[in-house]
Amino acid sequence: MNELCHIRSIPSSCFCSPNSKTSQKNPRQALVKVQANRVSISMHNSEMKVPHVLTVAGSDSGGGAGIQADLKACAARRVYCSTVITAVTAQNTVGVQGVDIVPEEFVAEQLRSVLSDMHVDVVKTGMLPSPGIVKVLCQSLREFPVRALVVDPVMVSTSGDVLSGPSVLAGFREELLPLADIVTPNIKEAAVLLGGVPLRSVSDMRAAAKLIRDMGPRNVLVKGGDLPDSSDSTDVLFDGEEFYELRSSRVNTRNTHGTGCTLASCIAAELAKGSSILEAVRASKRFIETALDYSKDLVIGNGTQGPFDHFFALKNISQNSTRQDKFNPNDLLLYAVTDSRMNRKWGRSILDAVKAAIEGGATIVQLREKDVETQEFLDAAKVCLEVCHSYGVPLIINDRIDVALACDADGVHVGQSDMPAHVARTLLGPEKIVGVSCKTPEQAQQAWIDGADYIGCGGVYPTTTKENNSTVGLDGLKEVCLASKLPVVAIGGIGPSNAHSIMEIDVPNLKGVAVVSALFDRECILTATRNLHSLLSEAAKLKK
Numbered sequence: 001m002n003e004l005c006h007i008r009s010i011p012s013s014c015f016c017s018p019n020s021k022t023s024q025k026n027p028r029q030a031l032v033k034v035q036a037n038r039v040s041i042s043m044h045n046s047e048m049k050v051p052h053v054l055t056v057a058g059s060d061s062g063g064g065a066g067i068q069a070d071l072k073a074c075a076a077r078r079v080y081c082s083t084v085i086t087a088v089t090a091q092n093t094v095g096v097q098g099v100d101i102v103p104e105e106f107v108a109e110q111l112r113s114v115l116s117d118m119h120v121d122v123v124k125t126g127m128l129p130s131p132g133i134v135k136v137l138c139q140s141l142r143e144f145p146v147r148a149l150v151v152d153p154v155m156v157s158t159s160g161d162v163l164s165g166p167s168v169l170a171g172f173r174e175e176l177l178p179l180a181d182i183v184t185p186n187i188k189e190a191a192v193l194l195g196g197v198p199l200r201s202v203s204d205m206r207a208a209a210k211l212i213r214d215m216g217p218r219n220v221l222v223k224g225g226d227l228p229d230s231s232d233s234t235d236v237l238f239d240g241e242e243f244y245e246l247r248s249s250r251v252n253t254r255n256t257h258g259t260g261c262t263l264a265s266c267i268a269a270e271l272a273k274g275s276s277i278l279e280a281v282r283a284s285k286r287f288i289e290t291a292l293d294y295s296k297d298l299v300i301g302n303g304t305q306g307p308f309d310h311f312f313a314l315k316n317i318s319q320n321s322t323r324q325d326k327f328n329p330n331d332l333l334l335y336a337v338t339d340s341r342m343n344r345k346w347g348r349s350i351l352d353a354v355k356a357a358i359e360g361g362a363t364i365v366q367l368r369e370k371d372v373e374t375q376e377f378l379d380a381a382k383v384c385l386e387v388c389h390s391y392g393v394p395l396i397i398n399d400r401i402d403v404a405l406a407c408d409a410d411g412v413h414v415g416q417s418d419m420p421a422h423v424a425r426t427l428l429g430p431e432k433i434v435g436v437s438c439k440t441p442e443q444a445q446q447a448w449i450d451g452a453d454y455i456g457c458g459g460v461y462p463t464t465t466k467e468n469n470s471t472v473g474l475d476g477l478k479e480v481c482l483a484s485k486l487p488v489v490a491i492g493g494i495g496p497s498n499a500h501s502i503m504e505i506d507v508p509n510l511k512g513v514a515v516v517s518a519l520f521d522r523e524c525i526l527t528a529t530r531n532l533h534s535l536l537s538e539a540a541k542l543k544k
């Protein structure tokens with residue numbers, strides 16, 4: 001049995017377990033526990049919960065990986081991050097020019113400074129360059145238990161330079177991994193942990209995950225980004241019972257330096273916020289995919305592997321715009337729009353419909369519930385939001401700004417005769433997503449002025465889902481796209497038989513299709529969504 005508390009075995013309302021040594025060692029936390037007995041830190045009469053990750057890793061002078069990546073990842077995920085530095089590397093986008101290992105006594109002192117004073121939820125480890133450092137870390141974790149331990153078994157840099165030699169392997173296998181809640185090797189690191197047998201396929205990754213789990217960690221994520229000849233990046237998560245194959249599209253870019261550190265830090269940050277392992281991994285993979293996509297053309301350094309931008313969400317702010325762009329236009333690829341009538345016809349709850357669509361690959365979801373009572377709509381929106389967020393998928397509410405505000409949804413979609421888009425923007429603030437329906441170039445230009453994030457253009461083809469809805473056809477769709485800088489999603493009568501003709505329109509801001517009946521008026525939503533998603537992914541690749 002692991003000495004660390006398992007993340008799922010602790011109720012989210014309890015930070016310090018009653019037997020936690022931390023609460024005895026740290027008078028401030030003990031005070032908090034007695035006074036408040038819940039997840040909070042008392043400060044000047046106000047209570048503020050601060051999820052906290054401690055990263056134990058090496059410094060990268062180039063700023064792309066290591067401690068620097070961890071700090072940026074945690075900040076981007078809105079989690080506090082403290083740092084224990086194990087080594088200082090002289091490093092850039094070309095490679096690692098030098099490594100200076102911090103003496104193990106001083107690593108121990110840093111650990112004590114942080115853990116004896118601050119309430120750390122999750123420890124994440126990166127470069128652990130000597131057996132002595134692995135040992136002092138394990139001692140500290142026993143002395144100051146935390147809620148979860150994420151081990152990124154960093155051994156070789158992206159440039160191929162060795163960061164931790166084979167001397168640390170025994171400490172990893174015997175002491176550190178048995179304490180870990182999750183370990184995140186890439187295929188090379190998994191091979192090293194298992195004594196050198198190379199991994200060449202997803203089935204090798206599954207076998208490796210099983211063998212590594214036998215070393216003691218509760219979950220193993222084998223990252224397949226380096227597998228040759230695959231168009232997707234597939235990672236295998238094994239929790240001792242189930243295997244999950246988690247896919248993301250491979251972004252064609254040189255800027256991948258620091259992805260391993262960032263992924264592990266994001267997982268740690270999500271665990272610190274209370275997510276389950278599966279939710280944390282899913283959200284983190286999605287974060288990396290989006291960050292790489294936004295950063296694919298960045299030029300930092302002259303080497304072969306550049307860093308990427310963790311703060312893509314602030315992109316528009318840094319470009320002097322007043323609008324904060326937390327929205328990724330690529331999310332519009334497969335926009336699933338629910339319909340209460342169809343759910344009723346097939347005897348499904350809104351939640352079941354949404355779950356199936358997300359499982360099938362929907363990249364954004366809209367609740368379009370025209371004839372449900374407000375209370376029912378709000379309750380459904382709340383549970384759907386949880387599910388959507390556990391998959392990193394945004395949830396948009398159709399028409400009802402009040403419902404969007406009440407459940408803190410990611411945004412709203414309004415039509416030309418609904419609440420005007422500029423009013424929706426004012427009510428929701430800069431961080432939420434506002435989508436607006438447009439049929440004409442004039443409406444498309446106004447959508448930009450009003451502060452919308454995207455345009456829904458249609459009906460492109462005739463539909464029975466929306467009554468009295470005139471169609472714009474492929475030409476009308478193209479005109480709307482050309483009239484605006486905003487990303488556009490096509491809607492109306494779209495399904496597997498005609499989605500390709502939409503995606504073939506040669507305009508860069510046409511990002512995907514929004515679909516109701518081709519997903520929700522089907523016997524199996526999962527299969528329908530999966531089929532359409534694979535078709536759209538292929539079409540999007542051709543567009544790039």
Ligand SMILES: Cc1ncc(COP(=O)(O)OP(=O)(O)O)c(N)n1
Pocket residue numbers: 335337366368398399413414415416418435436437455456457466489491514
């Ligand atoms: C993505 C997307 N595009 C367009 C619409 C249509 O919205 P609207 O014109 O307000 O019509 P209703 O959906 O409210 O009937 C949409 N919902 N989503």
Ligand SMILES: Cc1ncsc1CCOP(=O)(O)O
Pocket residue numbers: 458459460462463464465466469491492493494514515516517518
């Ligand atoms: C909401 C909406 N707005 C324009 S067409 C449409 C309905 C799209 O539904 P379907 O995908 O079933 O044709």
Ligand SMILES: [Mg+2]
Pocket residue numbers: 398399413414415418
């Ligand atoms: Mg509407």
